[in-house]
Amino acid sequence: MPPDATLKRSEQRYIETDGQALPLRDRIGDWIFPPKGVERAPVDLSQRRVYILPTKAGLLFAMTLALMLVGSINYNLGLGYGLTFLLAGTGVVSMLHTWRNLAHLRLRPGKTEPVFAGDQARFIILAENRGRIARRSVAIRFGEHRPSYVDVDPVAETKAQVVIATQRRGVLRPGRFRIFATYPLGLFCAWANVELDLSCVVYPAPETGDVALPEVHAVSGPGDAIGIGEEDFAGLRNYHPGDSPRRIAWKTLARSDVFATKLFSGATGTQLWIDYADTPHSLGLEQRLSRMTRWVIDATQSGLRYGLRLPDREIDFGAGEAHQTQCLEALALYRSINRP
């Protein structure tokens, strides 16, 4: 499926797997430093906030050095002492480098685009390096999710994108994350726990299969909205799941690897109500919202003017991107357990 293809491509670009989760250390860390809620951005990782401990590789390195020292003593290897101590010095100095790799980074939340449930939410964290030393391989990890790595050049700001799979509609708050670094030698791990005001609106997953739009309730006046008609090409917008394959801008795809949907402005528009009451009661809340989501998308795509009726809310007729966003947001938040 096309959307999956885009996802995979961007994943490769931003995320590299580590395979080394540190659940126990995290749990102990959370026990010692319980989460304190959202912090005011920008968050400066002052030296008091950055903790540092040896990694497993660091312990292995230390054990090897101990072995080398014993060998040097036993065989009276003057040069052996020298090399052992040089490496010990390197290890200790690398601790400082690991620490300074993280210290005084300044973090603030970036804008997160809404996604449909089941898709990957991409949280943006802006890391600013005000110093003159490059920060390398800075990792950001939410819970057990895969960390994503960024380099932050001197006196620059870099976007770190962390991808988290969504499951439920609503507002996804990833909560506290751990920012850590093991650069340059991987012998020590410096880390800090940060909670930024990050959230992602997760729309209900649109229902798949053949779903007919509800019957048109009212027709009034000529449609004047752009982007919903059939006749004149009006522009492009990002592909959404459920868009008709006929409307995919294949030329654009071939040119730039971006899935886009062609929009047309129609001379005549049709107006319709997408009403919660129109969905069969038997489906249950989530399924009903799912169907309504599909309707909203289909209606936008077909160039209809539509309004949305939920039991506690009504959105008047409208058309276009902004209107669709408003409607989808309402669907995402309606009686959601994940409220803002």
Place this chain on the structure above:
Amino acid sequence: MNQSAHLSFPNLLAILLSIVVVMAPHAPHVPKWTVAFCLIALLIRLYAGLERRPLPAKPLLFSFAAVAIGGVLFSFGSLFGRDSAITLLLAMTVLKLLEMRSQRDITVTVVLCYFLAITNFFYTQTIFTALYSIGAAWLITGTMVSLQHRARPAKFLQVMRMSGLLLAQAVPVMLVLFLLFPRIEGPLWGLPKIQNSGRTGLSDRMSPGSLSRLSLSDEIAFRADFETPPEDAKKLYWRGPVLWDYDGRNWAAGQRIPLSSFRYDSFAPNLKYSVTLEPHDQRWLYLVDLPSRLPQKSILTRDYQVVSFSPVRQRLRYSAESTPVYRAGTEALPAELQRALALPPDAAPRTRAMVRQWRGLGLSGMEIAQRVLSIYREQPFIYTLEPPPLPKDPVDQFLFETRRGFCEHFASSFAVMMRAAGVPTRVVTGYLGGEINPVDGYLVVRQSEAHAWNEIWTPDEGWVRVDPTAAVSPLRIERGLANAVPDTDPQPLFRRTQLKWLVELRYQWDAVTNAWNQWVLGYTLERQTRFLSTFGFSNVGWQDMIITLLIATGIILSAFALGMFMRLRSNKTDAVQRLWLHYCNVMAARGVVRKTSEGPKDFTQRVAKRFPGLRERVVRIGELYIDLRYGKADAPSEQSTPRMRELRTHIRALYLAASPAGKTS
């Protein structure tokens, strides 16, 4: 999921290169099959990485391991012991490479490289080895850095610069640790017996040609520094093995009998000195004749040899005292004198026939010695490094036919003649001469200074030194070997004194090597104590050393941390940021509050839309801010200063324009 995908090809290359660099010095002294084994394994891994092939399966790896273990057993007969352990370690490291799949495997392999680097020191510890090892450490550390580049692939120079920086910053810590880490007198466990390693040096046997062969070696036997400089250090006789037993061709030391105490008369002030002896796998130590105070862990034998408790397998530094002018041995045992007269019945018949006539003349031992020496002086004897072979009876053939010989020929024939004449005589081997290195003042004695002389016994004087070589070639004693032998004789290159600059260079290099030996390789408990006492710390316990060491390391690290801390926050950026925040406050006062998620561009647009009259100024502020803050970090400050000034002017103008408007009251 195939986890080997973690390892990018450049990183794999870096690991392979590290392994090759640490293994290469082992190639000459491991069995040949090991070299082939390691090369094959490395090539397999390289191929697998290049072609993205899967790594060998478990059964294949097990058979590789079996081959390695079998090979070690075949070559050494045992898996234990230094050489077999190292061979096994090399083989297992390359096998680890073949099953390197997870991140952990990679870490283990790289750390193993560090360990392999140290195993090379069992075989050599020269300055070149040290430089090579630093290079290896640089490369391995670079590999570790490269493995940590996760966001973007590493660049070679970037990685090597980081690795070099880490090593350079580690140097102060290393020095502190090296000087202050409490030295423990090893070994912690029994050292393996090393078979005769074929080191050059004197042995306790002497046969015609053995010393002249040794004299071709330019290797250093020992170095000495004198607390009380002797009149002429080059004329000191350094006593080594004393040879008693003659079998018609070879001289041997025979049994050594310890001496608990003895009487001697000294006619000159004692010499105090320290010797740094190169390992020679033998137990005797070289001291100036006659030893009067022994080094630690050694005993004196009845023939005044100093014998160490254990063979000298490592460079050994000892201090001792000697009496250069002495009388000793007047109380010799009859059995000893008997031994000093023994000759095999069929040895040197012509010589004995010649000497036998002197017996009835009632001459003293010294008088007989003078007669023998006059034979050397008056007949055409030649002192040469290239004596002709003596296949028949060596003494007869030398005295009556060839008459060309080195010191062992003279000492041997002298002893035979003296014994035949009824004077107790023994052969003493050791070193005579050496040269003072003008750079550091050490006396350097080389194998080429090996010498043999005699001691005869008289009832009044005890054992008296007689050097028959001096009768033939006084120059040997006076001015050293190079001037005493014919120019046509082959000699070590450095012996040729014509090459002045070469000699000069050698002095320099010797001094460097000596300093290296004294301070790096020979930095033992004793040296450490002496070093600390030069700073006025005497009786420093190991606890004090550890505490000092930790404090010193802490100071060094704090200095580094401070330096890093200064560079973490740039003042220039802070100034720009302060101006921007001021601007935001000014705008907030006018009713446009910047949102936290709003970047400078968006904010500028919004302000410009709100106040079209200020558009030009506002846009310029936005440009300047973005440029100063996110522009080139390396831009020289002279260029950024005028822009800072311009930014400040614009913002002040806005601020002043806002104030009289009366919005803030």
